[in-house]
Amino acid sequence: MPVNIPDLLPAKSLLEAENVFVMGESRAVTQDIRPLRILILNLMPLKIKTETHLLRVLSNTPLQVxxxxxxxSTHTPKNTPSQHLISFYKTFDEIKGKNYDGFIITGAPVELLDFEKVTYWNELQKIMDWSKTHVTSTLHICWGAQAGLYHHYGIPKHELPAKLFGVFEHFVYDPTEPLVRGFDDLFWAPHSRYTExxxxxIEKVDNLILLADSEEAGPYIILSKDRSQVFITGHPEYDKLTLGEEYQRDQKKGLSTAIPKNYYLNDDPSKEAVVRWRSHAQLLYSNWLNYYVYQSTPYDWS
Structure with missing residues (x-):
C-alpha cells in the first residue's frame, strides 16, 4: 500500500516521477481501511526536500500510511514559502488532542547552540512530553535524536573537532532486534553534524539500548527498552544528492568543510556520488513502521 499524502503536496509529483507508489488523499478516502497515522515534526530549513526524503522511505511498505x-509556532521558517506552510502544516495546538501511531522528529541546523538557547526549545519539550502519551512510537533523527536523548534521559551532546560529514560504516550489536531485521553485519549510513x-x-542509562554503532561516527541507533522511542543519529533518509548539495553550500559560504567521506567515487568531488545506504534506509523505516508502530498500536486509539 502507498503513503497517503495531500494531492497538492510537491513531494507527490516528485515521488511519482521516481515511480514511488504514493496515493493522494482524494483516492485514499475511497478505501475502507484503517491507515497508520504518522505525524512529522519538520525542523529542517528546506522543508519540501525533507518532506520528499521522508515520504520516499515511508512508502516502501504494504501498510497504508x-x-x-x-x-x-515559536519559530518562523525562512526557507519555505509561507503559502506552503499554511496549506500543509499544522501547529501543536491544532493537533495536541489527537493520537498518532507514529511520530518523526527531524534534525535541525542548531547543533552548536545549547538546547536551552534554541528559540523553540520550550515548545519542543512540550511536544516530546506529549508524545509519551499520544504516540505509539517516536523516531528521532540527528539533532532531533540528540534533543530527545537530552530531554528524556539527560544525555549531553559534545562538540566535535570538525564536522562529521559523509557516509560511514556501522555494525549491529543485536541482529535479532526487529528494527534491524534484514540488515547486513556491516552497513552504511550518512551523517552530517558538528556534535555527538x-x-x-548511553550505557549509563538502564532504560536505553545501543543497537548500532560506528568506529568513526559513534552511536547510531539507540532504543528505549519499551521501543516507544527510537533515536537515529544520522540521516538514512537522505537521497543521492543531499550531501553533495550541502558540501557545495558550505563551499560557497567559505566554510572549511572537508569533502564528504565515502560519498563521491574515489573521494573525488568531480566524480559521481555513490549511494551505499539506500537499502538499509528502506529496511529501517519499513521495520519501524511494521514492528514498532503497526504491530504495537491500538486499532482504536479511544
Whole structure:
C-alpha cells in the first residue's frame, strides 16, 4: 500500500516521477481501511526536500500510511514559502488532542547552540512530553535524536573537532532486534553534524539500548527498552544528492568543510556520488513502521 499524502503536496509529483507508489488523499478516502497515522515534526530549513526524503522511505511498505506535517509556532521558517506552510502544516495546538501511531522528529541546523538557547526549545519539550502519551512510537533523527536523548534521559551532546560529514560504516550489536531485521553485519549510513552523543553516556542509562554503532561516527541507533522511542543519529533518509548539495553550500559560504567521506567515487568531488545506504534506509523505516508502530498500536486509539 502507498503513503497517503495531500494531492497538492510537491513531494507527490516528485515521488511519482521516481515511480514511488504514493496515493493522494482524494483516492485514499475511497478505501475502507484503517491507515497508520504518522505525524512529522519538520525542523529542517528546506522543508519540501525533507518532506520528499521522508515520504520516499515511508512508502516502501504494504501498510497504508497517512501523514500529517507539523511545525513549531515559536519559530518562523525562512526557507519555505509561507503559502506552503499554511496549506500543509499544522501547529501543536491544532493537533495536541489527537493520537498518532507514529511520530518523526527531524534534525535541525542548531547543533552548536545549547538546547536551552534554541528559540523553540520550550515548545519542543512540550511536544516530546506529549508524545509519551499520544504516540505509539517516536523516531528521532540527528539533532532531533540528540534533543530527545537530552530531554528524556539527560544525555549531553559534545562538540566535535570538525564536522562529521559523509557516509560511514556501522555494525549491529543485536541482529535479532526487529528494527534491524534484514540488515547486513556491516552497513552504511550518512551523517552530517558538528556534535555527538557518546557511548559511555548511553550505557549509563538502564532504560536505553545501543543497537548500532560506528568506529568513526559513534552511536547510531539507540532504543528505549519499551521501543516507544527510537533515536537515529544520522540521516538514512537522505537521497543521492543531499550531501553533495550541502558540501557545495558550505563551499560557497567559505566554510572549511572537508569533502564528504565515502560519498563521491574515489573521494573525488568531480566524480559521481555513490549511494551505499539506500537499502538499509528502506529496511529501517519499513521495520519501524511494521514492528514498532503497526504491530504495537491500538486499532482504536479511544
Amino acid at each position: 497517512e501523514v500529517e506535517l507539523l511545525i513549531t 552523543v557518546r557511548k559511555e553516556d
